[in-house]
Amino acid sequence: MALVVLGSARPAAGAAPAPGFDGKKLFIDKGCFACHSVNGPSAGPGPELTQVAYQRDAVWLRAWLTDPKKLKNDTVMPKLPWKSQAEQDALIDYLLAARHPIPAADSTRAGSRIPPCPSASSRRADAESS
Numbered sequence: 001m002a003l004v005v006l007g008s009a010r011p012a013a014g015a016a017p018a019p020g021f022d023g024k025k026l027f028i029d030k031g032c033f034a035c036h037s038v039n040g041p042s043a044g045p046g047p048e049l050t051q052v053a054y055q056r057d058a059v060w061l062r063a064w065l066t067d068p069k070k071l072k073n074d075t076v077m078p079k080l081p082w083k084s085q086a087e088q089d090a091l092i093d094y095l096l097a098a099r100h101p102i103p104a105a106d107s108t109r110a111g112s113r114i115p116p117c118p119s120a121s122s123r124r125a126d127a128e129s130s
């Protein structure tokens with residue numbers, strides 16, 4: 001699982017593993033934007049996600065997107081239907097590639113509310129502070 005996070009803000013096109021799926025478009029089509037934002041403070045109940053890759057990796061994101069309630073059983077985030085693994089991967093790739101700091105939108109709080117996924121802990125570096 002070699003994830004190349006591109007230095008500067010580049011759309012998820014660079015290393016997209018899933019041609020045919022556009023993560024940014026999926027974010028809208030799947031309704032994620034109703035609860036989340038990317039690139040600015042979130043107006044919905046979910047955290048801003050531009051910074052999610054600072055504390056989550058692809059393994060954790062896959063587990064979360066597959067079944068949020070497995071990681072946090074009282075979350076309001078629904079279990080969404082996925083047409084294929086490639087579709088989910090495209091969205092994960094988009095979130096990982098979007099990574100950049102936004103001081104105005106602190107999305108790090110959500111991370112501390114949900115315990116890290118066990119399968120991700122081996123890859124977790126120093127991301128979890130506080």
Ligand code: HEC
Nearest residue numbers: 030031032035045046047052075076077080110111113114
């Ligand atoms: C009905 C609202 C809702 C929708 C729709 C929704 N989410 Fe969420 N999501 C949340 C909430 C609320 C949280 C915070 C977890 C919690 O405390 O329940 C969350 C958490 C997350 C997290 C984890 C953030 C972290 O670091 O802990 C990710 C990633 C995420 N959502 C991605 C998505 C994606 C991608 C979609 C679309 C496929 C989506 N969400 C759709 C409400 C939603």
